[in-house]
Amino acid sequence: MRQPISLIALDVDRTTLTDDYRLLPAVVEAVARAVEADVQVVAATARAPNALRGIAASLGLKGPSVCLNGAWTGTILSDEAMMEHGAPMNFARTKALISQAEAVGLNPCWFTETDWHALSHGHLVEREAHATQTNPVLASSLDELAQPIFKVLCLETAGTGDALEKLADNFAGDFNFVRSDRHLVEITSSGVSKQGAVAALTKRLGVDRENVAAIGDSENDLDLIRWAGFGIAMGNGSEAVKRAADWVTWSNAHAGAAFAIDTIIAANRAAARTPEV
Template identity: 80%
Template sequence: MMRQPISLIALDVDRTTLTDDYRLLPAVVEAVARAAEADVQVVAATARAPNALRDIAAALGLRGPSVCLNGAWTGTILPDEAVMERGVAMDLTRTKILIAEAEAAGLNPCWFTEAGWHALSEGHLVEREARATQTEPVLTPSLECFGEPVFKVLCLETERSGDALDRLMVRFTDEFSFVRSDRHLIEITANGVSKQGAIAALTRRLGVDRESVAAIGDSENDLDLIRWAGFGVAMGNGTEVVKRAADWVTWSNAHAGAAFAIDTIIAANRAAICPAGIRT
């Protein structure tokens, strides 16, 4: 239940703002515009890199800070550049070892810098990420001379990789944070990095109380944020663990559930009452 009016909404992107086939429904765009009119700030909190969020942020009319790469990057995304305000890079030496071992195990790793993303070879994950984000990787066959800061590594389980992902997580568990964004996809960042941590840091800077924050998401990488926020909302298409952790469950992404959640929050603010505890 909402304990006080909401002034900031942290909004996940994939499978929350977007449909499963990566469409942005007009109802969601319109709801974000209504939030701005009601003095409720919407902040994207996404696993996407800044360049993969740019067109979505523009379509939604988001002009303030965004949280990208699962919390490893916070900044302002402009039409021609992204200005980082807070970044937490991974240890480059150990990250290169992680990537090499993931590639050898058949996990087809991709890694993300501030400017773009890279892969050692073509594969299922590279095709999936390019299709989802409408961005192209830089194929980087050797890690030997690579020197840019890395903010996130992405690995995809395949039939060929077997239990390699679990073994990778055990091997590097004390060095990096691992979180699943779907059943076969793992995202790796510097230890302690999360959407929750980035949003908490942002709200402290903005002077926004935690109880005035709502979070809307669908999967494991949203879980800590949904638990932390004053009002946590799970998507109807979200995982069961996210739904159990949330204060309220909205419609699915196919039915513009993010828009329904935003409008419900706006209405509750105006009426100074809590949204009905309906679970879908």
């Protein structure tokens, strides 16, 4: 770390949480220590606001959060989510995207500010419901498409072949396609990312890039980890993320996020004790 860290952008799934979606006490305690040390912790996640609410409450996060892979930034309260900035997708093109994805078996889900939706039950719907402990709104047809839509999620399976690559080619000019897991693809408006949302947020907060740390594990964290003053990869992260990071912490199974946070706090304290020359 070349500069003291005043804000940590923290990924959630497979970073803050274990692979089976548990929030380890060590991570909760480390976030509390960061707050006590005047280091702001901001969730930067692909999750929707309602799927982050319980986790944010357990972590004691009361400030802004970046959700839906950067398409939504706002404050999550106990009974509502207050959007401060949003980047909705083009409605007509999103409708066409969902139609094509459903036709080739990608079981698309789409996310508004308050709910997530699907046309049918399938592998992705089951996975998302289990991961977030929320249930989708099932639409009988695309005529029931609610808007604005901030994100579409698709899941590759053994039976979908190269359908996702073809979908990405068909809509390359409209949307950003990025993986948050080996077979899970997040689709947002072109130019939308966690990095862009965190950069905009820190600018509003008056925090310089050099004073931002980012912790993550997957492809959708790459730009943010490269951009941050101190980028940290999880030990369970992809090789691309580890190569891009300034440092690699322990895995999520061993509370690597907690170790990273405590390392930042210790470095900040050491810097504060070092006299300027």
